[in-house]
Amino acid sequence: MTDQENNNNISSNPFAALFSSVADAKQFASVQKQQLPTGPPECPLSTEDVYDSEDSDVSSLESVDNDSITDLSRAFRSQKEICEQLNINHMLQRIFLITLDNSDPSLKGGNGIPPRCVYLEDMATDLDGQDWLDMNNVEQALFTRMLLPEPGTRLICMTSGNVINMSADRDAGEKEVIKYLFACFQRAKGEITKVPENLLTYALRCKALTVSNTRTVLLTPEIYINQNVYEQVVDLLLEGVSGPHFEDVTEFMDDVIATLKSDEEVRTFNEVMFPVLDILLRRIKELDLCHIMLYGYLDILLYVTRQPELAQVFLKHIEPKDPKNGNLYQQTLLGTVLNISCLLKTPGLVENHLYFLNPSRSSPQEIKVQESNIHQFMAQLHDKIHQILRNLIQLSSDTKHCILSWLGNCLHANSGRTKIWANQMPELFFQMYASDAFFLNLAAALLKLCQPFCKPKSPKLLTFNPTYCSLKDLNEEERKSRNVHIKGLDKETCLIPIPQGLEPSFAQTYNLVTENLILTQFALHLGFHRLHDQMIKMNQSLHRLQVAWREAQQSSSPAAENLREQFERLMTVYLSTKAAATEPQMLQNCMNLQISTTTILVQFSLGNRGTEYMEVTFPLLDLEYCMLSHVPEFFADNLGDFFIFLRRFADDILETAGDSLEQPLHFVTVFMGNVERMKNPHLRAKLAEVLEAVMPHMEQVQNPMISMFHRQRVFSSYQHAHYLAEALIKVFVDIEFTGDPHQFEQKFNYRRPMYPILKYMWGYDHYRQSIKHLVGPKMGALKVKDFSEFDFKPQQLVSDICTIYLNLGVKESFCATVPKDGRSYSPMLFAQTVRVLKKINKPGDMIMAFSDLADKVKSFADLQQQEEETFVDAPDEFLDPIMSTVMTDPVILPSSRVTVDRSTIARHLLSDQTDPFNRSPLTMDQIKANSEMREKIQQWLAERKRQKDQNGQTFE
Numbered sequence: 001m002t003d004q005e006n007n008n009n010i011s012s013n014p015f016a017a018l019f020s021s022v023a024d025a026k027q028f029a030s031v032q033k034q035q036l037p038t039g040p041p042e043c044p045l046s047t048e049d050v051y052d053s054e055d056s057d058v059s060s061l062e063s064v065d066n067d068s069i070t071d072l073s074r075a076f077r078s079q080k081e082i083c084e085q086l087n088i089n090h091m092l093q094r095i096f097l098i099t100l101d102n103s104d105p106s107l108k109g110g111n112g113i114p115p116r117c118v119y120l121e122d123m124a125t126d127l128d129g130q131d132w133l134d135m136n137n138v139e140q141a142l143f144t145r146m147l148l149p150e151p152g153t154r155l156i157c158m159t160s161g162n163v164i165n166m167s168a169d170r171d172a173g174e175k176e177v178i179k180y181l182f183a184c185f186q187r188a189k190g191e192i193t194k195v196p197e198n199l200l201t202y203a204l205r206c207k208a209l210t211v212s213n214t215r216t217v218l219l220t221p222e223i224y225i226n227q228n229v230y231e232q233v234v235d236l237l238l239e240g241v242s243g244p245h246f247e248d249v250t251e252f253m254d255d256v257i258a259t260l261k262s263d264e265e266v267r268t269f270n271e272v273m274f275p276v277l278d279i280l281l282r283r284i285k286e287l288d289l290c291h292i293m294l295y296g297y298l299d300i301l302l303y304v305t306r307q308p309e310l311a312q313v314f315l316k317h318i319e320p321k322d323p324k325n326g327n328l329y330q331q332t333l334l335g336t337v338l339n340i341s342c343l344l345k346t347p348g349l350v351e352n353h354l355y356f357l358n359p360s361r362s363s364p365q366e367i368k369v370q371e372s373n374i375h376q377f378m379a380q381l382h383d384k385i386h387q388i389l390r391n392l393i394q395l396s397s398d399t400k401h402c403i404l405s406w407l408g409n410c411l412h413a414n415s416g417r418t419k420i421w422a423n424q425m426p427e428l429f430f431q432m433y434a435s436d437a438f439f440l441n442l443a444a445a446l447l448k449l450c451q452p453f454c455k456p457k458s459p460k461l462l463t464f465n466p467t468y469c470s471l472k473d474l475n476e477e478e479r480k481s482r483n484v485h486i487k488g489l490d491k492e493t494c495l496i497p498i499p500q501g502l503e504p505s506f507a508q509t510y511n512l513v514t515e516n517l518i519l520t521q522f523a524l525h526l527g528f529h530r531l532h533d534q535m536i537k538m539n540q541s542l543h544r545l546q547v548a549w550r551e552a553q554q555s556s557s558p559a560a561e562n563l564r565e566q567f568e569r570l571m572t573v574y575l576s577t578k579a580a581a582t583e584p585q586m587l588q589n590c591m592n593l594q595i596s597t598t599t600i601l602v603q604f605s606l607g608n609r610g611t612e613y614m615e616v617t618f619p620l621l622d623l624e625y626c627m628l629s630h631v632p633e634f635f636a637d638n639l640g641d642f643f644i645f646l647r648r649f650a651d652d653i654l655e656t657a658g659d660s661l662e663q664p665l666h667f668v669t670v671f672m673g674n675v676e677r678m679k680n681p682h683l684r685a686k687l688a689e690v691l692e693a694v695m696p697h698m699e700q701v702q703n704p705m706i707s708m709f710h711r712q713r714v715f716s717s718y719q720h721a722h723y724l725a726e727a728l729i730k731v732f733v734d735i736e737f738t739g740d741p742h743q744f745e746q747k748f749n750y751r752r753p754m755y756p757i758l759k760y761m762w763g764y765d766h767y768r769q770s771i772k773h774l775v776g777p778k779m780g781a782l783k784v785k786d787f788s789e790f791d792f793k794p795q796q797l798v799s800d801i802c803t804i805y806l807n808l809g810v811k812e813s814f815c816a817t818v819p820k821d822g823r824s825y826s827p828m829l830f831a832q833t834v835r836v837l838k839k840i841n842k843p844g845d846m847i848m849a850f851s852d853l854a855d856k857v858k859s860f861a862d863l864q865q866q867e868e869e870t871f872v873d874a875p876d877e878f879l880d881p882i883m884s885t886v887m888t889d890p891v892i893l894p895s896s897r898v899t900v901d902r903s904t905i906a907r908h909l910l911s912d913q914t915d916p917f918n919r920s921p922l923t924m925d926q927i928k929a930n931s932e933m934r935e936k937i938q939q940w941l942a943e944r945k946r947q948k949d950q951n952g953q954t955f956e
Contacts (some may be wrong), residue, residue, distance in 0.1 A: 085134060088202055091195065092133040093117055095187045097172040098145045099158065101131040106160040108365055115165050116172040119156045120144050133204055142184075142213060146177050149225055177217055177224055178232035180415050185210040185252045186245070211252070215259040219266045230275040234283070234300070241299035250303060255310050256933040269442065273313045277304075280858050281333040283477060289340050290377045298384040305391035308399075315392070315402040321843070326414035330434040334406075336389070340381060341437030342576050344376045347430065356575040360568055371579045377584040378444075385441060386448040393512070394448075399482050407442075407519055408485035410434070417526045417864075439527025440580055446520040447589040453513050454592040456660055461600050462611055464669060465514050466630040467506050469494070483510045492632035495601075496679050499625050520593060524642075525634040528590075532645045534690045538574040540921040545570060547926065549893035556810050578649065587646070587653045594639040595660050598667035601635065604628050605670050605677045616666050618723045620674065628677055636671070636678065639664075640686045647693035654694060655707050664694050669720050673727030675734075684731050685750040692753035695760060716764055725761055725770035728754060752912050795840045802837065802850055809853040819861035820903075827861065830854035880904050882916065887937060890930040895920040899930050 090112040093099050099117040102124065123144050124131060133141060145151060152173030156894070158915040174180040188207035195203050197517070223230040240249025282295060289295040318329035329335045342355045348355075355374065359367060392403040414433045453460035471482075478484060483607050498504060526862040545567045552560035604750040605629040608614045643664065646654050671678040672687040695715050696708040718724060735750045761767035808814040819825045834854065837847045880887050889902040896917035905927060908916055915922045 026744055030744050036775045044511040075846055080943070084198070085132065087112070087199060088134055089198065091191055091203065091429055092138050092141075093158070095136070095168075095191060095203075096142055096145065096184055098133070099156070100127065100133060100141070102156060103131070105157050113158045114168065114169040114172070115157065115159050116155050117158050117162075118151045118154045120150070120593065121154070137203065138206070141888050146180070146213065146224070147173075148218070151175060175227075175296060176232045177227055178214065178229055178236055181210045181214045181217070182236055182249070182252050184696055186248050189248065192717075211255040211259055213525055214252075214256045218256070218260065218272050230279055233276050234279050235302065237300045238296050241303065242296050250307075251633075253303075254307065257307065260719070261309055269309065270313055270316055273310065274317060277317045277333055279313065281336055284333070284340075285336050287340070289381065290354070290373065294340070295380055295384065298381075298388075301333075301337070301652055302384065302387055302391065305388050305399075308395060309396055310391060311399050312879055315399060315406070318406060324413050326416070326433040327431060328412070329406075329413065331411040331615065335434065335438060337381075337385060337388075338438045338441045339435055339443065341580055342378075343435070343437045343440075343580050344573060344576060350569045350572050353572060353576070355579070356572045358568060359571040359575055362563070368574060371575070371582075374579045375583045375889050378580070379585050382441065382444040382448065382586060383584070389445055389449065401485075404483075404485040404515060404519075405479070408487060410442075411519070411522045411526065412487040414439070414526055417530060424659055436527060436531050437580065439523055439888040440531065443520065443523040444583070444586040444589070446516065447586065447593055449516050449534050450520050450593050450596075453517075454596040457599075457613055458596070459611065461596055462603065462608075462613070463511055463513050464517055464600055465507050466518075466604075466627050467504055467511055468510050468514050468518060468629045468630075469632055470498075470504060471506060482508065483512070483515060486517065486522065489518070489522075489632060492634065492763060492844050493680075494634065495628045495631050495633060495680075496676070497679070498629040502625055504630065517597075519591075521597070521632075521635050521638055524590070524638045528581075528638070528645075529641050531577065535577055535581065535649065536921075538570060538577065539922075542567065542570055542574060543895055543922075544926055551928075552613055581645075582650050584650075584653070588656065589651055589655055590642055591657060593644070594642050595657060595663050597635060597639050599626070601631065602666045602670050604631065604665070605674075616670070616720070618669075618720055620670065620677075623677070626677075631644070631681060633680060636683055637686070639667075640683075643690045645694040645948070651697075652707075655710050658710050659714065661710060662695055662718070665714065665718055665724065666720070669724045669727050673730035673734075681731075682750075687752070688728065688731060688757065689753045691724075692757055695757065715760075720768045721761075721764070722770040725767050728757060729771070730759075749913070798833070798836055798840065799842060802833065802842075802846070805853060806846070806849055809856070815853070815856050816860045816864075818857050819864055825857075825861065827858050830857065877933070878940065882908070886941075887933070890933040890937065891927040892924065893917065893931045894926045894928065895922070899933055901942050902927070902929075 094112070094114050097117050100123060102119050102121070113514055120141055123137075123141055127137065130137075148154065148306055152169070152175065155169060155173050169424065171183060174183060182350075185207060186211060188203060191203040192200065192207065199527050216225060217229050218233075234248060237253070240246045258270075260272055280300065284294065284297050288299070301314075304314050316334070318332040320332060322328055330339050344350065344353055346352075356362075356367065356370065362370075389403060392399045394400070417429075417433050452458075468484060468486075469483055469489040469492065472482055474482070474553040545563060549560060549563040549567050550754065551557075552563050554760070602616060603614060604614065605620065605623075606614045607621065607623050607626050629829055643654075668687050668691045670689070672684050675681075675684070678684050696711045732751060732754055758771065761771060830850075831854065834847060837850060874886050877899075878886050881898060882900060882904050885901070887899070890899045891902045891905065892899050893905065893915050896915050898915075898917050905916075906924060909922065913922060914920060
C-alpha cells in the first residue's frame with residue numbers, strides 16, 4: 001500500500017480528528033506498536049473540543065489490512081475513558097495548581113493547562129510513575145501541598161516558553177493556606193460553570209474538598225508551621241468586604257461554618273471562632289476614628305452579625321467576665337468599637353492625641369474643616385454600629401434577647417456614672433465605668449433605632465408603655481418572655497409618685513418601641529449629661545486661662561509660656577469634646593427623639609392611653625392616676641439638657657424642627673407650673689431654661705446663617721400663650737420654696753433665664769396681657785386663702801426685717817449704703833412700712849425708731865442726689881456703663897475688657913454668671929481692679945471738691 005493510500009485510510013478514521021494532522025496520527029500509531037502507554041496520553045485538543053468529540057461513533061471505524069490502521073484502532077479503543085481521565089487531570093491542575101507531571105512542557109498540550117503548578121515530587125515518586133491526578137489521589141495531593149512550608153520553591157512551568165508570569169507564580173506559590181484554599185474554591189466555582197455534565201460531579205467534589213480541608217486547617221492549626229490561620233481568616237474577610245469578591249468569600253465562609261457546626265467533637269465552633277474575634281478586637285483597638293481600615297473591619301462585623309452561627313459566637317464573645325463591672329463592657333469587641341472617638345483615649349493625656357493640636361496656631365477655618373472631617377467619620381461609625389445592633393435584633397429571637405440583655409446589663413452596671421462622687425474621684429471612675437466615648441456612640445446608634453417612631457404624630461409612639469420602668473424582681477425567663485432587659489429602673493424617681501394603695505397594671509409583654517425608647521434615654525442620661533457639664537466647665541476655664549495668659553504677656557511675666565501651654569492643652573480637649581458631641585446627624589436624631597418624648601409625656605399628662613392623639617386643651621383636668629407615675633425623671637432631665645446644649649453649642653439645629661417646636665412649648669406649658677404632673681421643683685425650674693433655649697434670641701446673632709424664622713413664628717403665634725405665661729410666673733414663685741432658704745444663689749440661677757423670657761413675652765400683646773393680669777396693678781387683688789398652707793407669716797416677716805434694719809441702722813455706713821441701691825430703695829417704701837407696723841400693732845418705740853431711721857436714710861439719699869447733680873458733667877469714662885453713675889471702685893471684666901463699678905457687677909453676678917457685654921462665663925474672682933481709672937476718678941473728685949469748697953459748698 002502506498003503512503004498516499006495509507007494516509008487516506010488514516011484520515012478516514014474518526015479518531016484521527018483528535019490530532020492536529022494526519023502525520024501526527026501516523027506517528028502516534030507507530031509509537032504505540034512498540035510500547036503500551038504508562039499514563040493517559042496528552043489530549044491535543046482543548047477541553048471543549050474533546051468533550052465535543054466524545055460522542056463520535058466508534059463503530060464507524062472501518063477495518064483495513066494496513067498494520068498502521070489496525071494498531072491505531074487498538075490504541076484508541078479506550079480513548080474515550082482516557083480523554084476523560086486526561087480532562088479530570090487538567091481540571092484538578094487548574095483548580096489546585098498542583099501536578100505530578102514533571103515532563104518537558106513542550107511535549108504537553110497547551111490548552112486547558114495552567115501556566116504554573118507546584119510539583120509534588122515526593123508523591124509522584126510514591127505513586128511509582130503515575131504522573132496524573134485523579135479523584136482517588138487528589139485529596140492526598142492537596143493535603144501534601146498544604147503542608148509545604150515554601151510552595152513557591154517547587155513551581156514548574158506547565159507550558160512551553162519561558163515567559164515571566166508573576167501572577168501565575170503568585171497564585172500557584174501562595175503560602176497562606178486559607179488564602180490558597182479560598183482561591184481553589186473560586187477556581188472550582190469557575191469550573192462548575194464550564195465543564196460538561198459528565199465532569200460536573202468531579203468539579204463539585206473539588207469545591208467541597210476546599211471546604212473540608214479548610215475545616216481541617218481550622219480544627220488542627222498547629223500542624224501548619226509558621227502560619228496563623230486565624231489571622232488569615234480575618235485577612236480573607238477583610239479582602240472580601242473591601243474587594244469585588246465579597247459574595248464568593250461569604251459563600252466560602254458559610255460552607256466552612258456549616259461543616260464546622262456539623263461535627264464539633266474535636267473542637268467546638270466557639271473554640272474555633274473565638275481566636276478570629278480576638279484578632280478583630282486587637283486590630284480594631286489599634287485603629288483611630290479616621291483610619292480608613294477601621295471601616296473594613298466594621299464591615300466584617302456586619303457580616304458576622306448577619307450570619308446566624310457567627311452572630312451567636314459574637315454574642316457569646318462579648319459577654320464580660322463580671323457583668324456587674326461597667327468598665328468590662330468597654331473591653332469587649334463591641335465595647336472596643338463603641339469606644340472609638342476623637343475624645344482623648346486617656347483623660348488628660350494630650351501628647352498622643354491626633355486632633356486639634358496647637359489650636360492657637362490654627363485659623364478658625366482650619367479648625368472648622370477638621371471638625372467637619374471628624375463628623376464625616378463619626379457618621380460612618382454610628383451607621384455601622386447601628387447596623388450591627390439592628391442585625392442582631394432582627395436576626396432571630398435568641399440574638400435579639402442576647403443583645404438587648406447585653407445592653408440592659410451594660411447600662412445597669414454603669415448606672416453609677418451619674419452619682420455625684422463619680423466626678424470627684426476620676427481615677428476610680430475610669431476603673432469602674434465605661435468611657436464618655438462609649439456612651440456617646442452607643443446613644444448615637446440607639447437614636448438611629450428610634451427614628452422610625454420619632455416622626456411627628458407617629459402612631460407607634462402611642463404604643464410606648466412606661467410601666468416597663470416599674471417592674472421588679474423578674475427572673476431571666478420572665479425577662480426574655482416579657483421583653484424586659486433593663487434592670488434597676490424601679491429604683492429611679494418618677495415624675496410623680498404612684499397613688500398610695502394603687503396597684504399598676506403591667507403588660508404581659510413589651511414591644512420594641514418601649515424598650516428602644518427607654519434604652520436610648522437611659523444611655524443619654526448616663527453619657528450626654530456628663531459630657532455637656534464638662535464642656536461648660538472647660539469653656540469657663542478657657543476664659544480664665546485666656547485672660548491670665550494675656551495679662552502675663554502684657555507684663556512680660558515668665559509664667560506666660562506655661563499659661564499658653566495650659567491653654568493649648570485645654571483647648572485641644574475642648575475642641576475634641578465639642579466635635580464629638582456635635583455630629584449633625586446625631587443631634588438631628590436626638591432632637592427628633594426629644595420632641596417625640598415631649599409629645600408622649602404631654603399625652604400622658606392628658607390621661608391619654610389610647611391609640612389616637614388628644615388635642616392639648618387648658619385648663620388641664622385633674623387626674624387621680626396617669627402613666628407619668630412610671631416615667632423616670634431622667635426623661636425630662638435629658639430633654640432639658642439637650643435643648644440647653646443646642647442653644648449653647650449647636651443653635652442651628654433647633655431651627656430645623658420647624659412646626660414641631662410647638663411640642664416643647666406644650667411640654668413646658670403643661671409641666672413647668674404643674675406640681676401635680678411634675679413634682680420635682682428643681683426639674684420644673686429647669687424647664688425655664690428649656691423655654692429660653694427654644695425661643696428666638698433677643699440679642700443679635702453673630703452667625704448670619706442661623707435663622708430664627710420658625711422659632712419666631714411658633715413662639716409668637718402659640719395658641720396657649722396665656723397658660724405659658726402663667727406657668728412661668730408660677731414656677732418663678734415656686735422657686736422660693738426649693739432647697740435651703742439660704743441658697744439664694746441657686747434660686748437666682750434658676751430665675752436667670754426667666755428674665756429674658758418675660759422681657760421677650762412683653763413684646764407680644766397676648767403674652768403681655770397675661771403677665772399684667774398676674775403681676776400688674778391689680779396683683780393686689782390676688783388673695784391667698786390659707787397662709788399656713790404655704791408656711792407664710794407676713795406679719796412676722798415684716799417685724800423681722802424691721803428689726804434687722806434697726807440693728808444695722810446704728811452704723812452710719814449702713815444708712816449711707818441703703819439709698820445707693822437704686823433697685824430697691826424708695827422713701828415711699830419706708831413710709832409704707834411705718835403704716836404697716838402701726839396696722840399690725842407693733843410697740844410704739846419700735847415704730848418711732850423705724851421712723852427716725854427712715855428720716856436718717858432719706859437725708860443720706862438727699863445728699864447723694866446733690867452729689868450726683870454735682871457730678872453730672874463727669875467724663876463718660878468715669879461713669880458706670882450700666883448704672884450711669886460715677887464709679888468708686890472700677891474693675892475690668894476679663895473677656896469684654898469693659899470697665900464697670902465693682903458693686904454693679906457684683907449685683908449682676910448674683911443672678912447671672914456671665915459677662916453682661918458678651919455673655920461669656922464670669923465669676924467675681926476673675927475681675928481685676930482698674931487702678932489707673934480709679935486714680936483718675938479720685939483726682940477728678942478731689943478737684944471737684946476743691947472747686948466746690950471755694951464756692952462755699954461742703955461735701956460730707
